[in-house]
Amino acid sequence: MSQKRKVLMLTNSEYGQANIFLATCYALMGTASNVEIHLASFAPIRTAVIAASEAGIKAHPNASPINFYEIHDCAEFPDNAHCLADYRPRSMPYTGPEMVENCNEIRRIIEQVEPDLTLVDNMFTPGLTMARHMGIKWMILSPNTLKDLALPLQPKAAFFWKYPCVGTALPFPIPWHLIPLNVLYVCILIFFMVFNRDARRARDHVTEKIGARVFDQQEFGNPQPNLKMLMASSPKFDFPVDFKPDNIIPCGPIMRPVSPVKQVDPELHTWLARGLTVFINLGTLPWTTEDEAVETAQALRSLLAGWREKGEDGRLQVLWKLKQTTDGQIEYDIHEKGCRLERILGSEFDDDNVRVVKWVEAEPYTVLRTGNIICSVNHGGANSFWEALCTGVPQVVLPVWADTYDFAQRVEYLGIGKWGSPTTAPRYRAEELSDALTQVITGRSARKFQLRSKELAKQRFQLGEGRDVVARHIIGNI
Structure with a gap:
């Protein structure tokens, strides 16, 4: 042997x-x-x-x-x-x-x-x-x-x-x-x-x-x-x-295999299946101050109200993974009666239309693969960008440093989303974020973003898994 x-x-x-x-x-x-x-x-x-x-x-x-x-x-x-x-x-x-x-x-x-x-x-x-x-x-x-x-x-x-x-x-x-x-x-x-x-x-x-x-x-x-x-x-x-x-x-996007949401978190799987979902996940490193969380909440309230006013089919909901500090500690209230976020999104919390959580047990990639995500709001990290692209999900990017600005530009250049903070980055404001979310989800260009995102996901699928391409190069060079 x-x-x-x-x-x-x-x-x-x-x-x-x-x-x-x-x-x-x-x-x-x-x-x-x-x-x-x-x-x-x-x-x-x-x-x-x-x-x-x-x-x-x-x-x-x-x-x-x-x-x-x-x-x-x-x-x-x-x-x-x-x-x-x-x-x-x-x-x-x-x-x-x-x-x-x-x-x-x-x-x-x-x-x-x-x-x-x-x-x-x-x-x-x-x-x-x-x-x-x-x-x-x-x-x-x-x-x-x-x-x-x-x-x-x-x-x-x-x-x-x-x-x-x-x-x-x-x-x-x-x-x-x-x-x-x-x-x-x-x-x-x-x-x-x-x-x-x-x-x-x-x-x-x-x-x-x-x-x-x-x-x-x-x-x-x-x-x-x-x-x-x-x-x-x-x-x-x-x-x-x-x-x-x-x-x-x-080699193409190199993605880790992930277990289905239904297997990892059955309750979340059931909740996601209720309707189209906006998934906010700003990565493992960035954190969100209370002021920024308030701006995001205001943008979400505007988005949800616009969805209902337009009489869009079905339910629109939000899954928001929120990291409050660099070490993941709790610094401000979210659901407490009378706190800043509750005053903005209280009715959405009561109806379970908006979930704000510290952690999502299922991998972000597998959440995006459910087919229930209508928009990925991310910080422009390479993994977040590729996860959304590979699953055909339009993006709104809130860049925070270095090459994340490049990925914000990339989603616009490729026609698969919008930069959510072009004049305020690395911070963001409700007006800009609301405008970007509206364009991607309910605006006149929303269908274009969806079709283009699915087209690129199909192209990526035809190229094969990047991890397998890397493995072949390794085997060929040992």
Whole structure:
């Protein structure tokens, strides 16, 4: 019997990055019985890895479980909103000593596993650094889009004038009169990434202590012809680019398999089946202040009233997953008589037309797959965008940082939704949000958004599951 080949995956524990690795693990478990799967990350992802492993074994009884390696006693990638919004720490989120600790941990795991192939999260700087430094066979697996990875390599300096600088609210295509402003934004971004003293000290410290040259986000601005980058996107669903390097391989959306809502939460399944539902889910990181919740509530009241006034068929209801603080604690009342939200939505609460919950037991993707969701209100995170696109659900996007602005522009460019806060982002106001919801759900363009969303979902289905495409590339490169 031939010896099993070993695949090692190195990723941050933040779900926006890690989900595609978990999905890929599942695909490998179903297609490659002669492959051992090893995944290294920080402690918060352990439970999700165990769940993914159990799901894979349940679906494929002959598969081997995922071997998890915890990266110990080191600084995890900072996953707070302020850090994600700022490309200075994002390009080098560690101090020099923290980076050395992480690199030594990665070295330990690589030496222990002795992988035949390693896949590294494109935002996991220690993993990128050590994979290159140790000379192992490796590839990058990224949730980013073609625009994100190929933009610095576009001809005619298109990076400066053709595409909105990340983290800005500039539209695509950029109007002529805004091109100088975009050039300024790009120059500022480059300045802070290149001349950030803390990052430079960290890089120098790593080179001095372990002899490695740091591989961080700056490296993606240089051609990497011999390094394959598997990408969870497709040119069909992105801004057009003039040049795609051969080593950047679009695999299509990489989605985790999910259990049906009926199986996970039968009561929610019954409730969703009552009528069309607006699903508000702003991801795992953003939080909503009471003032913002009030603005949202006012927009929802206006939407529901408009639905009834127009005499639309059936019931319209709202499922709203609301995170009030960074750590998920309760900071303000929702249903208490006389509180700000109850004064706005009290009658809707009483009729169970609007549910505001801290957590939804079922995965967002499986909620969207029920066929009962008429609109996904999300923050423009990559996972949220792809989940809605893959299920043919129109979107209203409330971007909060960095590339979430790109996804707000993407839904408008693709004709599958609206930006819900174009003049107030990263905050939002009732008037703008209500207008966007109305256009997507009951307005004259609503049918157009629905048809276009279903059309793209069909195109994605024809391309096949992205996780299976990644698995085939892995098997072909071991």
